[in-house]
Amino acid sequence: MRSIEVNDPLLGRLLAALGVTLTGAGLACGERHLDVDSVGSPSDESLTPSAESGDSDDENAEETDESEKFDLASDGDDDEKYDVGDGTDECELERLETEEEAPDECWWDIPEHKHLDYFCFAPPSGTDCHDEPHTDECIIEAYVGGLIQGGDAINCGPFVEDNGDCCYGVYGSWGIGRPFLVGGRARLARTQPDSNWSVPMRPSRTPQDPMVRRALADVWTRQGLSEHASVAAFSRFILQLLAVGAPAHFVEQAQVALRDEIEHARVSFGLASAYAERPLGPTRLDVSGGLDSAMLAPVVVAKSLATEGCIAETVSSQLLVAARDRCTDPQIKTILARIVEQEMNHVLLAWRALAWLLPRLQPDARAVVRGVFARAHDYVGLGPVTSIEAEASLLADHGYLSHAFRSEYSRHVLRQVVVPAARALLGGDRRERQLPPGMRPLGG
Numbered sequence: 001m002r003s004i005e006v007n008d009p010l011l012g013r014l015l016a017a018l019g020v021t022l023t024g025a026g027l028a029c030g031e032r033h034l035d036v037d038s039v040g041s042p043s044d045e046s047l048t049p050s051a052e053s054g055d056s057d058d059e060n061a062e063e064t065d066e067s068e069k070f071d072l073a074s075d076g077d078d079d080e081k082y083d084v085g086d087g088t089d090e091c092e093l094e095r096l097e098t099e100e101e102a103p104d105e106c107w108w109d110i111p112e113h114k115h116l117d118y119f120c121f122a123p124p125s126g127t128d129c130h131d132e133p134h135t136d137e138c139i140i141e142a143y144v145g146g147l148i149q150g151g152d153a154i155n156c157g158p159f160v161e162d163n164g165d166c167c168y169g170v171y172g173s174w175g176i177g178r179p180f181l182v183g184g185r186a187r188l189a190r191t192q193p194d195s196n197w198s199v200p201m202r203p204s205r206t207p208q209d210p211m212v213r214r215a216l217a218d219v220w221t222r223q224g225l226s227e228h229a230s231v232a233a234f235s236r237f238i239l240q241l242l243a244v245g246a247p248a249h250f251v252e253q254a255q256v257a258l259r260d261e262i263e264h265a266r267v268s269f270g271l272a273s274a275y276a277e278r279p280l281g282p283t284r285l286d287v288s289g290g291l292d293s294a295m296l297a298p299v300v301v302a303k304s305l306a307t308e309g310c311i312a313e314t315v316s317s318q319l320l321v322a323a324r325d326r327c328t329d330p331q332i333k334t335i336l337a338r339i340v341e342q343e344m345n346h347v348l349l350a351w352r353a354l355a356w357l358l359p360r361l362q363p364d365a366r367a368v369v370r371g372v373f374a375r376a377h378d379y380v381g382l383g384p385v386t387s388i389e390a391e392a393s394l395l396a397d398h399g400y401l402s403h404a405f406r407s408e409y410s411r412h413v414l415r416q417v418v419v420p421a422a423r424a425l426l427g428g429d430r431r432e433r434q435l436p437p438g439m440r441p442l443g444g
């Protein structure tokens, strides 16, 4: 059995789930206690990035990269790097919605599994759109894909609206906690005045500032839509597990996760309704095309597990941890703590299920999984983003952290948890996780 040094509690929990032996060298250096049965303690300081720790994180990452002599690329390409993002400063531009459809040329050459977002900015006084007054970085940063912010590239623009606004098409990813992806796009319901998907909630302290209440209603509505879509994602996942012949305990755990997501949706809409002081809930969800024979192929199941569970949900669970730790409202803190524990189980389920499936895949399918982890940053979602301006510290008191913080934190989680766990998983795949004698790989 392979042995690996552990310096992160969540990583330790994942590695234990993957059957990798833990050593305590990293613990002794950091004077941290690690109990493998209880690690993943969401408040552990080792998962808290700070201005002081930022540099050391980078140093640690470099050390790890130097000391780990294998990569995920099946062809042994030493240049292959894990993409944990480089981070960009937030731009101060005010994003404006437009009623106009994106021009036809905006839809050309959008990579598979990417989403186009079309939006506008007012040009600074004394300029017009032909002066190209907005930086590419800020235009890309303004992208919103479902619940995440920050795109990949500008696909078209600027186009000038009648009022002089400059409009751009930007494509990017839709990764969120556990998205329900159909045709590469995350399906979400819309919002309607309805209380059928909420439980009555009353935050311990209702903010006095109406902008804070509006922003929190917006955030929890978006969170509720995301959780609602996760119900569909786990419904499909259960069928995918059956299709690849997974053991019953995985199906059972997925069923529990599905129930958890229903609870998360109801709590989220309950909070949204409390802050908005009116009932809020989801419309019907379009699930058409959500499960076809292609989605039952083992390689697609493995890719879904890697992207949605091992990357997106691992990061989002730790973003919830950070939100919980900074939240001062007792009731919301309790709610977040419960959600964190449940999401951690979903994360462990994803890694365990992928560890079970990997040795059953054809070599080219395993290469697909390696490719997913090599582009891990593409599949990260940062959770709900609101454009309603309100005091950041008051929002944090109620469990909403800034986009800038979450962006930094997500890279920390990728670097400290996802990448090492992927290395352990795929290393184990190559070295130890051989298919039992007499079993043949799954096709597809």
Ligand SMILES: [Fe+2]
Pocket: 177, 227, 230, 260, 261, 264, 343
């Ligand atoms: Fe959830």
Ligand SMILES: [Fe+2]
Pocket: 177, 178, 230, 257, 261, 313, 342, 343, 346
């Ligand atoms: Fe989840």
